[in-house]
Amino acid sequence: MVKVIVRRLVELAVALFLITSATFFLLAAIPGDALSAQTDNLPEAARQRVYAQSGLNKPVLERYATTMTSMLHGNFGESIADPGMTMSKVVHEKLPVSLRLGLQQVLLGIPLGLFFGILAAIYKNTWIDHTVTVLSLLLMSVPSLVLGLLLQSYFGGKLGWFPILGWPEGSQLWFGGWALTILPTVAGALTHVATYARLLKNSMLDILGSDYVQTARAKGVPEYRVVTHHIVRNAAIPVITRLPMTVAFSITGSVFIESIFVIPGIGQYFVQALNNRDVPIVMGETVMLAALYIGSLFLTDLLYMAVDPRIKLYDRKEG
Amino acid sequence: MAEEIIRIRDLHVTFTETSGHVYAVRGVDLTLNHGETLAIVGESGSGKSVTTKALLGLLPTNARVTAETLSYQGQELQQLRRRDYDQLRGRELALIFQDPLSALNPTMRIGKQLGEVLVVHEHLKKAALQARVAAALTSVGLGDAPELARKYPHELSGGQRQRVVIAMALIAHPQVLVADEPTTALDVTLQAQVLALIKAQKTQQDLSILFITHDLGVVANIADRVAIMYAGQIVECGTAEEIFYHPQHPYTWALLEAVPDDSRADETLFSLPGTPPDLHQEPVGDAFAPRNPYALGIDFREAPPRTQLTATHWVRSWLLDPQAPAYEPPAAIQARWHEYAKMKEAAHD
Ligand SMILES: Nc1ncnc2c1ncn2[C@@H]1O[C@H](COP(=O)(O)OP(=O)(O)OP(=O)(O)O)[C@@H](O)[C@H]1O
Ligand SMILES: [Mg+2]
Numbered sequence: 001m002v003k004v005i006v007r008r009l010v011e012l013a014v015a016l017f018l019i020t021s022a023t024f025f026l027l028a029a030i031p032g033d034a035l036s037a038q039t040d041n042l043p044e045a046a047r048q049r050v051y052a053q054s055g056l057n058k059p060v061l062e063r064y065a066t067t068m069t070s071m072l073h074g075n076f077g078e079s080i081a082d083p084g085m086t087m088s089k090v091v092h093e094k095l096p097v098s099l100r101l102g103l104q105q106v107l108l109g110i111p112l113g114l115f116f117g118i119l120a121a122i123y124k125n126t127w128i129d130h131t132v133t134v135l136s137l138l139l140m141s142v143p144s145l146v147l148g149l150l151l152q153s154y155f156g157g158k159l160g161w162f163p164i165l166g167w168p169e170g171s172q173l174w175f176g177g178w179a180l181t182i183l184p185t186v187a188g189a190l191t192h193v194a195t196y197a198r199l200l201k202n203s204m205l206d207i208l209g210s211d212y213v214q215t216a217r218a219k220g221v222p223e224y225r226v227v228t229h230h231i232v233r234n235a236a237i238p239v240i241t242r243l244p245m246t247v248a249f250s251i252t253g254s255v256f257i258e259s260i261f262v263i264p265g266i267g268q269y270f271v272q273a274l275n276n277r278d279v280p281i282v283m284g285e286t287v288m289l290a291a292l293y294i295g296s297l298f299l300t301d302l303l304y305m306a307v308d309p310r311i312k313l314y315d316r317k318e319g
Numbered sequence: 320m321a322e323e324i325i326r327i328r329d330l331h332v333t334f335t336e337t338s339g340h341v342y343a344v345r346g347v348d349l350t351l352n353h354g355e356t357l358a359i360v361g362e363s364g365s366g367k368s369v370t371t372k373a374l375l376g377l378l379p380t381n382a383r384v385t386a387e388t389l390s391y392q393g394q395e396l397q398q399l400r401r402r403d404y405d406q407l408r409g410r411e412l413a414l415i416f417q418d419p420l421s422a423l424n425p426t427m428r429i430g431k432q433l434g435e436v437l438v439v440h441e442h443l444k445k446a447a448l449q450a451r452v453a454a455a456l457t458s459v460g461l462g463d464a465p466e467l468a469r470k471y472p473h474e475l476s477g478g479q480r481q482r483v484v485i486a487m488a489l490i491a492h493p494q495v496l497v498a499d500e501p502t503t504a505l506d507v508t509l510q511a512q513v514l515a516l517i518k519a520q521k522t523q524q525d526l527s528i529l530f531i532t533h534d535l536g537v538v539a540n541i542a543d544r545v546a547i548m549y550a551g552q553i554v555e556c557g558t559a560e561e562i563f564y565h566p567q568h569p570y571t572w573a574l575l576e577a578v579p580d581d582s583r584a585d586e587t588l589f590s591l592p593g594t595p596p597d598l599h600q601e602p603v604g605d606a607f608a609p610r611n612p613y614a615l616g617i618d619f620r621e622a623p624p625r626t627q628l629t630a631t632h633w634v635r636s637w638l639l640d641p642q643a644p645a646y647e648p649p650a651a652i653q654a655r656w657h658e659y660a661k662m663k664e665a666a667h668d
Pocket of ligand 1: 334335336341343361362363364369381598
């Protein structure tokens with residue numbers, strides 16, 4: 001077990017190194033940098049002073065070395081385009097916004113999806129099943145950007161039930177200001193509803209029709225026990241093991257939703273930093289997002305091993 | 320006359336699908352007497368599994384089951400409440416499913432799956448439960464029971480799984496064992512071992528067995544009586560001796576001719592040309608007629624009645640009608656009849 005964790009950590013380090021290096025050189029390869037917008041109209045001397053101050057006048061490889069070494073020390077540096085902004089501020093001010101948005105989407109979407117999935121499985125081939133199937137296919141094929149815009153213009157604009165833009169701040173950062181959060185939450189949650197309804201329906205049907213459920217009945221096991229001991233546990237495997245990825249996606253993947261609802265989360269800030277070629281922030285966020293994904297992959301592995309005895313990702317000889 | 324433990328009369332099972340109806344079982348009559356082994360033999364799709372599932376009340380909701388009688392020890396099973404059925408299943412009537420791997424829950428330990436039978440029927444706990452599980456595993460020839468009980472199905476070999484499934488069926492000492500092709504998934508050596516095991520358990524536990532197979536070679540080894548099934552009906556039923564040495568139905572002849580000479584179990588099943596009828600429509604006349612070289616004109620219009628030959632032997636075939644023209648069974652079958660006549664004579668002397 002310890003070896004597994006160590007191996008994952010090594011993988012994480014290698015992946016982070018490759019990802020950050022690639023990001024750095026890609027950014028460097030694009031014409032323009034974080035200062036070009038502010039300095040284009042300055043006289044040459046002043047321009048060079050500004051560049052010297054930020055270190056952007058140094059050769060690429062030297063900048064790369066400096067950036068990587070300071071990142072190794074956990075120091076991502078200060079934003080160039082947005083003075084005063086650091087990764088620690090991003091983590092304290094922006095991450096909670098995305099975390100709350102992502103968690104709300106997951107907490108609303110997954111239970112609803114599971115509910116509809118069970119309904120569709122139990123009432124297979126009835127209008128309930130057909131409705132769930134068609135709706136989930138539809139929702140899965142429409143991007144959350146479009147869903148967000150539709151919700152925004154209808155419930156926010158036409159009906160005027162909810163505010164269109166913004167996100168709770170200050171003391172309401174974590175709790176409260178619900179009206180502002182409803183539309184973006186629903187926009188992201190709908191995809192989860194669709195995904196999980198399909199996922200659970202299919203795995204329930206597989207298991208309801210399986211021989212071992214019949215065996216359990218043939219043993220005289222009462223139906224409620226068949227459900228609790230045989231069906232639920234096996235049907236839950238694909239759902240449980242998918243959770244970490246869904247959560248990670250929800251937190252990091254709301255870029256479009258954050259943009260159209262003007263929500264100051266990490267996704268929106270990442271896009272802004274990219275547009276500004278703001279190397280310290282882009283690098284910092286890249287590390288943060290990659291760590292989230294790799295962490296959730298690791299969690300997925302652990303969950304698989306915990307819930308499915310058939311899966312031995314790391315057998316004893318090896319791990 | 321032996322005590323009847325299971326009685327099935329005029330059993331019909333019809334499935335409703337989006338594409339229409341499937342007439343899977345069409346008037347099956349079966350009797351299982353106390354202490355005997357009755358084999359049901361028939362091609363794939365002939366309705367063997369559906370018949371056993373109807374008996375155990377395990378058919379899905381799209382199945383419509385009707386029967387004049389479907390009873391266990393005189394107790395009518397139709398309209399039995401789910402709770403009462405649960406009391407019978409596993410404790411009185413036990414079932415071994417066709418495929419031992421898929422019949423076991425992949426995420427539950429072997430010991431727990433066996434023990435579950437005793438938990439629900441006898442409310443056993445902990446030490447007593449473990450002891451019974453270990454005893455059951457040992458009785459089917461599985462050593463190191465405590466170790467095995469902690470394993471998951473995928474950690475066992477095919478032969479071990481088949482033994483586990485048998486142990487699970489017998490752990491609560493049922494009266495009737497329904498074994499649905501328990502040897503089909505196994506190689507020849509394992510088949511023989513499993514058959515020997517079932518026979519041994521039968522004498523030990525005073526079981527009555529309904530043994531399903533499509534392999535007559537296996538039947539010779541285990542059955543007291545044999546029912547031949549075709550397209551949802553029993554076409555011939557008799558003692559093993561009557562079926563093997565005095566067969567009357569052309570379908571039974573075809574099955575016997577397909578058994579290899581040394582009556583060793585073999586990969587090849589039936590070499591009978593043609594395919595069974597599509598049961599999406601109810602066959603007109605004798606369902607076997609299109610594949611039957613002995614078919615008469617009437618076979619295509621009207622289903623043959625049941626002709627009783629001896630107290631134990633009956634056949635559904637127009638060939639036995641007094642008005643049927645003379646016919647000659649295949650040479651191999653005539654040889655068997657000869658054998659039968661000699662055996663009867665010897666018995667008389
Ligand atoms: N749930 C179901 N819905 C619809 N048709 C079914 C269902 N179960 C079985 N059938 C049909 O009933 C017929 C008999 O099936 P059954 O499983 O009893 O065959 P079998 O004799 O056991 O064959 P095998 O040797 O392959 O196990 C087949 O035509 C099958 O397609
Ligand atoms: Mg079958």
